[in-house]
Amino acid sequence: MSIKIDNLTYVYSQNTPFEKKAIDNVSLEIKDGEFVGLIGHTGSGKSTLIQHFNGLLKPASGNVYVNNIDIHSKEKPLREIRQKVGLVFQYPEHQLFEMSVYKDVAFGPTNMRLEQDEIDKRVKEAIGIVGLGEETYEKSPFELSGGQKRRVAIAGVLAMKPDVLILDEPTAGLDPRGRDEILDEISKLHEELGITVILVSHSMEDVGKYVERIIVMDEGKVRYDDIPKKVFNHIEELEKMGLGVPQVTYLMQELKNKGFLVTNEVTTIQEA
Ligand code: ADP
Structure with missing residues (x-):
């Protein structure tokens, strides 16, 4: 798109x-x-x-x-555009309000009036994609760490399958670790x-x-x-x-351009 x-x-x-x-x-x-x-x-x-x-x-x-x-x-219709172009706002976790992670992620697809099977499939998929496990399904979003809450909010948008x-x-x-993750x-x-x-x-x-x-x-x-x-x-x-533009970022880009595989671990070592 x-x-x-x-x-x-x-x-x-x-x-x-x-x-x-x-x-x-x-x-x-x-x-x-x-x-x-x-x-x-x-x-x-x-x-x-x-x-x-x-x-x-x-x-x-x-x-x-x-x-x-x-x-x-x-x-x-603009409604259709808004589903296809998913927007995750700043501090999206402020918009989490359901009793469980599962329900929060299901909010968007439920509003799209999809079949329950499809909703379940999307919710599980989206939670998995953002790197959270099944053990979070029934947790209250408020029990989670800052980074985890943010993942839940992103999953909520992904569950609407935006392009x-x-x-x-x-x-x-x-914090720096949550940022990199x-x-x-x-x-x-x-x-x-x-x-x-x-x-x-x-x-x-x-x-x-x-x-x-x-x-x-x-x-x-x-x-x-x-x-x-x-x-x-x-x-x-x-x-x-x-x-x-930090030197490290510049250097990493140079290395990538030369065909090196550059991962975040490299940044950590170089910055230390
Ligand atoms: P950024 O996302 O890069 O921080 P914004 O798009 O939020 O920038 O803001 C651009 C400009 O518009 C800024 O000068 C900001 O003060 C102004 N602005 C943003 N939102 C509003 C608003 N609701 N009413 C009046 N001015 C606004």
Whole structure:
């Protein structure tokens, strides 16, 4: 499933003294099966942009196309788009509210009015994909660790079988180990399910070593959109935007480009 936006501009509180242009004439395309990092300093417009990808926000001007269909043209119901373009918000665990992990993950598919067998199949699959075991099914989400809660929230979106998965700051608030685990899990998910993944982050370090393409946002505009190696070449400009490229990330990318198999264990050793 591809997403294309054309000359998109979005303004908060238009025609009031608080007017704020959050997205300024942005055009880009995310192709089917890509693994993309959307990176920018806090306030650069990342969250606003991704909420256009599944129709949660409507552009002030410009168009959004999902599989070449303009999503605001009424040809396709937005409800369907929202199932196909799954959005995991920041701190998604704040939206866990059911009595058990199982029920929480089942919430989306149940709302889709699927057969019970299909719901059960999807729930078990999704919980497995995010690396949790059967022993968590009947646990209350509140008994789990921070990283586990986040996995449950991601599983809830996966259970709706999206074609595109967008994760807004999936590592926020996790310790370094939880951060690496979640990012490894997301990479695996992209490789194994082949779905399009958009990883939103303010940290080049987190995202740079995983994705195939980086889109850098600054003040509502796209500044760079390229493979990581090429984006990292703009080290000084990135630092001015508050986006440092750690040497380790740079090195790992260089090694990957040379055909080495680079895993996270390497980062740990090098950083120690
Ligand atoms: P990011 O996700 O990169 O941190 P956002 O998309 O949240 O950036 O914000 C982009 C800009 O829009 C910022 O200047 C922010 O203050 C402003 N903004 C975000 N949400 C709102 C809102 N609900 N009302 C007014 N301004 C907002």
